[in-house]
Amino acid sequence: MATARVLIVDDEKDFSGALAERMEVRGLTVDTAESGAEGIEKAKKKKYDAIILDLAMPGMDGIETMKLLLVENSDAQVIVLTGRATVQKGVEAVKAGAAEFLEKPADINTLIDKIIKARNTGTKLKEKRIEDSISDITKKKGW
Amino acid sequence: MPDDESTHEKALSEKSLAFFGAVMASVSHELNNVIGIVDQSAGLLEDLLYVAREGQPVPEEKLKKIAERITTQTQRGIGLIKRMNRFAHSTDEPILEFDLNETVENLAELTRRKATLKKAELKVGYGDEPIKITGSPFLLQEVLYACIMQTLIDAEPGDNVSVSVAAQEGRAVMLVEGRKPLSGEVNDLDYLGLMMNRLDGTIESNIEKERIIFRITVPAMGRR
Numbered sequence A: 001m002a003t004a005r006v007l008i009v010d011d012e013k014d015f016s017g018a019l020a021e022r023m024e025v026r027g028l029t030v031d032t033a034e035s036g037a038e039g040i041e042k043a044k045k046k047k048y049d050a051i052i053l054d055l056a057m058p059g060m061d062g063i064e065t066m067k068l069l070l071v072e073n074s075d076a077q078v079i080v081l082t083g084r085a086t087v088q089k090g091v092e093a094v095k096a097g098a099a100e101f102l103e104k105p106a107d108i109n110t111l112i113d114k115i116i117k118a119r120n121t122g123t124k125l126k127e128k129r130i131e132d133s134i135s136d137i138t139k140k141k142g143w
Numbered sequence B: 001m002p003d004d005e006s007t008h009e010k011a012l013s014e015k016s017l018a019f020f021g022a023v024m025a026s027v028s029h030e031l032n033n034v035i036g037i038v039d040q041s042a043g044l045l046e047d048l049l050y051v052a053r054e055g056q057p058v059p060e061e062k063l064k065k066i067a068e069r070i071t072t073q074t075q076r077g078i079g080l081i082k083r084m085n086r087f088a089h090s091t092d093e094p095i096l097e098f099d100l101n102e103t104v105e106n107l108a109e110l111t112r113r114k115a116t117l118k119k120a121e122l123k124v125g126y127g128d129e130p131i132k133i134t135g136s137p138f139l140l141q142e143v144l145y146a147c148i149m150q151t152l153i154d155a156e157p158g159d160n161v162s163v164s165v166a167a168q169e170g171r172a173v174m175l176v177e178g179r180k181p182l183s184g185e186v187n188d189l190d191y192l193g194l195m196m197n198r199l200d201g202t203i204e205s206n207i208e209k210e211r212i213i214f215r216i217t218v219p220a221m222g223r224r
Helices: A013-025 A036-045 A062-072 A087-095 A108-141 B005-053 B060-089 B100-117 B137-152 B189-198
Strands: A005-009 A029-033 A050-053 A077-082 A100-103 B096-099 B121-125 B132-135 B160-168 B171-179 B202-208 B211-219
Touching: A005 A013, A005 A036, A013 A029, A013 A108, A013 B005, A013 B060, A029 A036, A036 A050, A036 A062, A050 A062, A050 A108, A062 A077, A062 A087, A077 A087, A077 A108, A087 A100, A100 A108, B005 B060, B005 B100, B005 B137, B005 B189, B060 B100, B096 B100, B100 B121, B100 B132, B100 B137, B100 B160, B100 B171, B132 B137, B132 B211, B137 B160, B137 B171, B137 B189, B137 B211, B189 B202
Parallel strands: A005 A029, A005 A050, A050 A077, A077 A100, B121 B160
Antiparallel strands: B096 B132, B160 B171, B171 B211, B202 B211
C-alpha cells in the first residue's frame, strides 16, 4: 500500500470527504480543509507530501491560496484538481507552482499515481537540499 | 459606445453571447462538482465492497451516509439541469409571455455561486402573485445579471446583494442593490439602456454612500 500525507482543500466537503475515505482505504493519511484559509492553517501545523487543491473556492483566490500553501509547506507538491480546467488556468497554476493540473472528476488511480510521484519528488528535493548543505560545509572547511 | 447602428448590434450580440457563456460556464462547473461527488461516492462503495469481500465488516451507517450523499447530489444536479434548461429556452423566441418572478428566481439561482465565491449572499424577494411580462426573458435576464455582477465586483465577505420584484401601476419594478464598485462607476450603462429600450423598459442607477441601486422597469400585463 502507498503511504503519503495528503491535504485536500475543496469547499465541496462531500467531495473531499469521499475522496479522503478512498485514499485512506489505499493507505494514505489524509486531512481535509473547506477553504483556502483553513488549508493554510493546517499546512502551518503539519507537513504534507501532496496538497490537492480546488481553484474555485469562496473567499481567497485559488492561485493566491496555492502560493501561501507553498510558503507554509515548501516541500509539498500541489496537485490542482478543478472543475474549471481551462488551458489558461492550467498555465497560470503551473506558473504559480502547481506540480500537476487535473480536471474533475478524476480517476482515483491517476490521482494516487500523481500523489506518489509528488511524494517522491518532495523526497528528492529534501535529499538534494541536504546534499547541497553538506557540500557547502565541506567546501567551507576545505575538505 | 460606438455610434454606428450595425456596430451596436454586433456589440450587443457579443455581450449576449458572453452572458450566455458565463452562465453556462458557471452551471457546468457546478454540475462537474456534482458529478465529481457522485463519482467518488460510487467509487467508495466499490472500495467498501472489496473490503467486505476481504472479510472486513463494513458499518451499515457508512453505507447509509454514502447513499444519502448520492441522493442529495442527484437532487442538486436535477435542480441545476432544470434551471439551466429553463434558461436555455428563454432564447426560443424574441418575444414571449413569461412570469417575471419565476424568471428572476431562476436567474438568481444560476448566479448564486458567483455571490458565494465572494462570500456574499444573494437574496431574492417577490410577492405571491405572478407578474406577467411580454418581451424577451433572455434580454431581461442579461440586464439583471449585469447589474448583479456589478454589485459583486468589489463585494466583501458577508455582503448582501438583493434583487426585489414588484408590480406598480402597470409596470414591473426590479431593484438590484449591493456594494458599489470601488471605481464608483457603472459599467456599460449605455448598453444596458439599449437592451431595456428593446423591452420598452428603463434602467437607472443610483449610488448612495457604499451602496449601488439599479432600478429596472418594464411594462407588466397585470394580474392573471
